[in-house]
Amino acid sequence: MHANCEQYDPASIEPFWQDFWERNGTFRASDPDERPRFYGLDMFPYPSGAGLHIGHPEGYTATDIVCRFKKARGFNVLHPMGWDAFGLPAEQYAIKTGTHPAQTTKANIENFRKQIKQIGFAIDWTREINTTDPDYYRWTQWIFLQLYRLGLVYVDEKPVWWCPELRSVLANEEVIQGRSEVGNHPVERRNLRQVVLKITDYADRLIEGLNDLDWPESTKRQQQAWIGRSEGAEVKFTIDTKAKPEVTVFTTRPDTLFGATYLVLAPEHPLVDSITDPSRMADVEAYREKARAKSDLDRTDLAKEKTGIFTGAHAINPVNQARIPVWIADYVLASYGTGAIMAVPAHDERDYEFAKEFQLPIQRVIEPGQSKGNGHTPELPFGGDGSLVHSGDFSGLSTAEARKKITDHLSQQDAGKASVNYRLRDWIFSRQRYWGEPMPMLWVNQEAWEKASANRETPVGRALPQGPVTSRIDDEVRYALPIPPEQLPLTLPEVETFQPAGTGESPLATIPEWLNVWFNTETGETLSQSEERPAGDEWVAARRETNTMPQWAGSCWYHLRYMDPDNKEALVDPEKEKYWQSPDLYIGGSEHAVLHLLYARFWHKVLHDVGAVSSDEPYRKLFHQGIILGDDGEKMSKSRGNVINPDVVIDAYGADSLRLFEMFLGPLEDMKPWNPSGIEGVHRFLKKVWRAFIGQDGKTSPKIITGGEEAKDLQKALHQTIHKVTEDIEGLRLNTAISQMMIFINQVTKAEAVQRSTAMAFLQLLAPFAPHMSEEIWARLGGEPGIANAPWPEADLSLLTSDSVKYVVQVNGKVRGELNTAKDTGKDEVLAAAKEIEKVASFLEGKTIRKEIFVPGKIVNFVAN
RNA sequence: GCCCGGAUGGCGGAAUCGGUAGACGCUGCAGACUUAAAAUCUGCUUUCCGUAAGGAAGUGGGGGUUCAAGUCCCCCUCCGGGCACCA
Structure with a gap:
């Protein structure tokens, strides 16, 4: 059984096999199951009205290749797909047209599903989920109730x-x-x-959890920076007014406390009203009004000069009783720390700038450590480490020691304590x-x-x-x-x-x-x-409550629902959850490095805490595919007119060519331009594969023979290819895996005859990349239909080693010849033979050999002058 | 400003335990097949000098380590991403 065409015709072959897989349930994941599991997950799409974009199949194909490969290697594979379908575009369309978002969403999903199915992914469609389905979002709501119950x-x-x-x-x-x-x-x-x-309650665990994850380092760093843990101290300053209120500031540099020459409160700080001197009230009020009117863009623009105003109040520094002025300024954020800072202009660039602007005193309290050699201390502000000066009993201590000692001292005086702050804010969820x-x-x-x-x-x-x-x-x-x-x-x-x-x-x-x-x-x-x-x-x-949840909610836990999509009793059956655990591979864009991936980790940890899941992290291995640019090297966009539609590519070349080409474009993680003529290349390759194994009549090519031994060189090439493709799939180097298959097929084309077994093994390697064609040729060569079910070929590494080795012979680091010799030839013999090579000899002539470099099995280098 | 990642032929990219740079593909050129075209096949295709044999240079720029550097170290330029008064 196979499609009905004599020549390679994707249009008849591809639907045939897609239908075959569907009817046979080829890609159904089963649970429970004795086999080891492999769970490959793609970031599910938002089904937009624009339809599938050329970027979608990139990550999806990569995941698909790995999943098909794992299946061939005996894994029980879960590779699902679903829809992240709540969100603004459908709602905005509804506002404009009156069409119910549910209706728009339904139509878009149908279109997306049709488009994705055309590409022939090994997806278990029986597990399809949709975040807008009440049977799905009841569990999103259930998770919300857990968060609520936990406070x-x-x-x-x-x-x-x-x-x-x-x-x-x-x-x-x-x-x-x-x-x-x-x-x-x-x-x-x-x-x-x-x-x-309260995601901040989980801040430390979200940082620590990163350690064990197989994620791109840059993504981990981004999350770490986003959470932004900083250790320091809170210090209480008493305000020198009749009521003696206290202002608490947060600092990461308690060691510079003696250098604090003024305090700054955020304009929104609650104590501003009570401490401001009546004579200054009007000015302060005017400043606060101005700050309020400023957009955050203005407020956070670093290039702007610092502004602020004196409150008329003074504060007492708890370590030296210095009486310092209290200002308000909008460079201090109400939303971070305590909303108030001690300003140390000598050792902080921002405070320095402010002090210069308003002519406030600057007191150096840190001298740099060793670098005194050149005789001058560095210009202020100096933010580095060193030793303390002008700091009372703490003078002479290193900054590291002083941080600890001064914090301890403050604790004893009840004037402060060690404290940790996070850049991460609580998650506004409505x-x-x-x-x-x-x-x-x-x-x-x-x-x-x-x-x-x-x-x-x-x-x-x-x-x-x-x-x-x-x-x-x-x-x-x-x-x-x-x-x-x-x-x-x-x-x-x-x-x-x-x-x-x-x-x-x-x-x-x-x-x-x-x-x-x-x-x-x-x-x-x-x-x-x-x-x-x-x-x-x-x-x-x-x-x-009239608020609804943000779009992130549904995507925070969808990886769990795929394990058990129809469960009415629980978000996921505990047995199934234990079996599947969490995705073994998660592929999606790096634009989600912080938000989606941080929120999902937070929810997963909460679910772990309530006993709903056994694992502590949702995505153990993460990979970001790079974006595909237009053929002009610019980001694809309607306005630029450089958008490539996957449907058009499939119509012209077939899904196998699309899949192969997206993978052949370059390293999966790189940003790379679409090359319209490049698709011709991979399409040509597929046609070559077809012709290598299928004759003019559409039946097995006469070149294919059964019985006897495969020619040595072809056998070696096959096993090299098995080895390379296997390793490259494991490492997601799919572009070089394809190169290797091209090399192999070029060799087959030149060969007089090919063993059927060689052809079958090669088709197996090709199957994850170009599954439709592989199924078709496999069936035509008499394979049991369903190449997807056949076990992966094993490379015989012993065939790859040869008895002879090639030495590269260099003179002064330049290649002057080659030497083929038996593998076990000794150093002296190789060197002697190398000197005999005519060209090598000519370059050595009249020179004295000063040194002979010999790397066994690789290279010989004569250093001569 | 700070933190990451990157720069290799006309183009996409290979090669990083330091050991023949340019695999594979595209483009281009020449040829074969054909009445012709398409398709297909063969050869060449980093630059410079040379008819050739051959030689020299060459992986963003500059310096260094080494017998040997695309690969390691230092400085710089440009491009991409993230953060951006977080005290």
Whole structure:
């Protein structure tokens, strides 16, 4: 059985085998299973309206090659695909056209699925998932409830990025240089009620966990930098006013404490009002107003001169009782550390700049260590290490010692303590949008909350955290209650309009009959307030949370759902989870180096903590494919008109050529341009393979023979190829694996005859790369259909070593000849023979050999003059 | 500014335990087959000198280590990515 064509015709061959694989369930993963598992995962796509991009098949093909290879090597392979389908584009399209996002999403998914299937991936389609499917997102909501129960959810008024154009709040990470990442619209600061996840509680574990991961080093470093752990001390300064309030600052350099010549508070610091001298109040207020009006872009622009204003207050330095002025300045961030700093202009560039600007004193307290040799101390500011001066009893200590001693001293005086800060902020988890997972939470008054929390044995009681989660809503303190797991999924209601409310609330806030409900504080049942209040004390009035989750939510845990996509009882069956553990290989773009990969690690660790998963990290081995540029070397974009559509390539050359070419373009991790004529090359190669094994009549080529021994050189070439391709797939060097197969097929083309077994073995090597053609030729040569099921050939390394070796002979490092000799020829004999070579002799003539270099089996070099 | 990664023919790229630089592919040129074209096949294709044999130079630039450097060390230029007043 095979496709019906005499010549190589991808259009008839490819659908034939895709259909064959589907009907036979060739790529179904099975669990439980005795075989070792291999789980290959791609970052699942957002199914956009534009359809598949040429970049998608790059990573997918690489994963596919590895998965097919692992299958041939006897692994039980899980290679799934799904859709990250919540998100802004469908919602914005809905706002424009009124089309329900679910409808757009469904159509886009169908298109994506069709396109991806055309490429012939070894995907287990029975495990397809979709983040917008209530059967999927009920578990996303379930995870949210775990976070809530663990006390990792809180609600806070936060100054957040508000994008007027998108009418939505954006996370810090979604704002780039003062503009929205999506759509590049201007953004501004607004105070809005936000649901926040305490990812900072996991900061240390997220750093430590990186150690054991087989990830690109640069990605680990990026995560580390993003988390930005810094160790230092908090120091308390007493403000010299009647009330004697204290200001706590954070510093990584407690050793420079004697050099603190002023304090700076962020303009938003809560103590500013109380410490500011009445005479300065008007000026300070004006400055704060100006700072507030500044966009963050202005505030963080390093090139801008530093601004600030004196509060009139003074603070007392706890180590030397120095009385130093207290300023406010917007170069100090309210959101980091304590929102206040001690300024040490002699040893900090920013403080130095500020001190110069406002003529504040500068006191050197560190002398550089050894480098005194040249007689001059370096210019200020000096940020390096050294030894302390002008620092009282601590003078003379090294900076490292002083950091510890001064911190200890502060602790004893109750004037400070060692402290750790992170650049990482808590994760603003709410979006004021429609097309996202609704949060399974609602808001009640204190009395109702007390009622619910009194009994921890009910569905609602069991889902509660230790303490209350509260928020001010409409000027009243409200208490959060969970919609318990038993009541999930909480599905999205239908809405009239997809426009955000414009008040900073999602469109969900515009549906009163959904928004206002009667809530059963024991069972967690809800009933619209448009109905009559049911009888019983346990029914209370509640208002639903209207925020939805960000797009990251669904992608934080999808790797788990593939293991058990239809489970109604649990997010994943524990037995299956233990078997599959987590992806053995995860391929996706480096643009997700921080956000998706950090959030997913956070959630995975939380799930580990609640016992839902056995592993501690979600992705043990990670690989980033590089992006494919247009043939002009520029990033592909509609406006540049350099976009290549995979469909067009498949129509012209077939999926096998597309797959092969994407892999042949260059190293998988590199950024590389698309070369339109390069595809001809790999297509030509495939045609050559066809002609090498298939005759004019479409049957086995007369060159193929059965019985007898393969010619030595061809046999050697085959085993070289098996060896190289095997190693290259393991190392994801797919471009060089293809080169090797080209070399082999060139040799086959020149050969008079080829053993059938040689052809079959080669087809096996080619199968992960060009699976359709390989299946087809395999079947035509009489192989049992399903080359995908055949075991991988083993390289016989003994065939690769030969009895003779070739020496390169150099004179003064320049190649002057070659020498073929038996492998075990001794040094003296080789050197003597090398000198006999005519050209070598001519270059040695009239010279004295000063040195003879002999590298066994490799090279001879005569140094002569 | 700081932290990463990179730079090799006309082009994409091979070769890094230091040991023949340019595998493989594209392009180009010449030839074969053909009435012709397509397809296919063969040869050549880093630069310079030379009819050739051969020689010299050569992996972004400069210096160094070594018998030997694309590969190791120092300095610099350019390109890509990340961070960006985080105290």
